Amino acid sequence: xxxxxxxxxxKNLLNSIQFITGKPGFRCSSCGYLNPYHFTPQENSILxxxxxxxxxxxxxxxxxxxxxxHREIGVLKNHMPEILNITDLDFLGKNLVQTYEACQxxxxxxxxxALAVADKNMIVKRMGETLFMILACKTxxxxxxxSEKLSRPDDHGGS
Amino acid sequence: xxxxxxxxxxxxxxxxDQYILVDRTGKIFAHAMPEPKKMAEIVSVCGFQSHAIGKxxxxxxxxxxxxxxxxxxxxxxxxxxxxIKQKNMNNDALAENIIQFLKDFPNRK
Numbered sequence: 178x179x180x181x182x183x184x185x186x187x188k189n190l191l192n193s194i195q196f197i198t199g200k201p202g203f204r205c206s207s208c209g210y211l212n213p214y215h216f217t218p219q220e221n222s223i224l225x226x227x228x229x230x231x232x233x234x235x236x237x238x239x240x241x242x243x244x245x246x247h248r249e250i251g252v253l254k255n256h257m258p259e260i261l262n263i264t265d266l267d268f269l270g271k272n273l274v275q276t277y278e279a280c281q282x283x284x285x286x287x288x289x290x291a292l293a294v295a296d297k298n299m300i301v302k303r304m305g306e307t308l309f310m311i312l313a314c315k316t317x318x319x320x321x322x323x324s325e326k327l328s329r330p331d332d333h334g335g336s
Numbered sequence: 337x338x339x340x341x342x343x344x345x346x347x348x349x350x351x352x353d354q355y356i357l358v359d360r361t362g363k364i365f366a367h368a369m370p371e372p373k374k375m376a377e378i379v380s381v382c383g384f385q386s387h388a389i390g391k392x393x394x395x396x397x398x399x400x401x402x403x404x405x406x407x408x409x410x411x412x413x414x415x416x417x418x419x420i421k422q423k424n425m426n427n428d429a430l431a432e433n434i435i436q437f438l439k440d441f442p443n444r445k
Contacts, residue, residue: 268389269389272385272386272388272389273385273389275385276381276382276385276386276397277399279378279381279382279385280378280382280399280407281399282378283374283375283378284399284401284407286401286402286403287399287400287401287407288400288401288402289399289400290397290398290399290400291397291398291400291427292386292389292390292394292397293390293394293395293396293397293398293431294389294390294393294394294395295390295393295395299389317398317427317428317431318400318427
């Protein structure tokens with residue numbers, strides 16, 4: 178990803194955005210200025226609705242946890258069991274998203290991915306260009322109610 | 337007949353529409369699909385990534401599609417098996433059928 182420094186204008190080639198003092202941003206490789214990362218309007222809209230989806234997910238006993246993952250930034254919101262730390266979730270999110278996108282490069286009608294590991298499933302739903310909801314689930318398919326809401330985030334979640 | 341040649345019998349498994357068997361480099365060992373080269377890379381890449389997450393507990397990964405021809409990848413020793421499902425079969429049933437086929441495969445003649 179290429180981002181330009183707001184202070185000196187230098188082009189920065191980045192693999193990921195970091196959370197610096199709790200906010201997403203990057204430090205310019207040339208002048209060291211701490212640049213904030215600005216979410217797109219679509220990302221902001223989904224971020225606002227994410228808490229609604231987490232609350233909905235908690236009502237389904239099949240769903241054991243969930244987190245919102247940004248392709249460049251990593252974990253944005255986390256409702257997974259505490260046994261998984263943020264490094265685990267970043268690894269998990271990155272691999273799952275890369276797998277999802279690799280498949281979508283061939284089949285553009287992919288709308289959900291489920292990775293079956295032992296007796297659990299990691300389910301990935303794309304929420305926008307860069308955002309993915311990842312859920313740990315006892316079943317291979319998401320309950321219909323939540324699956325539908327995640328497929329059309331703009332139709333649900335209030336505001 | 338070699339093991340790989342016998343693998344074509346996977347087409348008799350209920351719910352299987354197309355399949356491809358590749359190794360981790362994407363080399364094709366068997367297939368029954370119209371564009372195998374394009375699929376080989378995806379199967380090896382997605383299989384490898386899924387293996388990195390699930391390690392020895394990786395059972396399969398399934399990509400649900402709007403046209404219902406869902407795409408599965410299973411680990412098979414040092415290979416990965418990609419399967420495209422027939423529309424009228426549900427995911428659970430196909431996964432169980434394939435897992436059973438893979439268990440029985442060494443004993444098949």
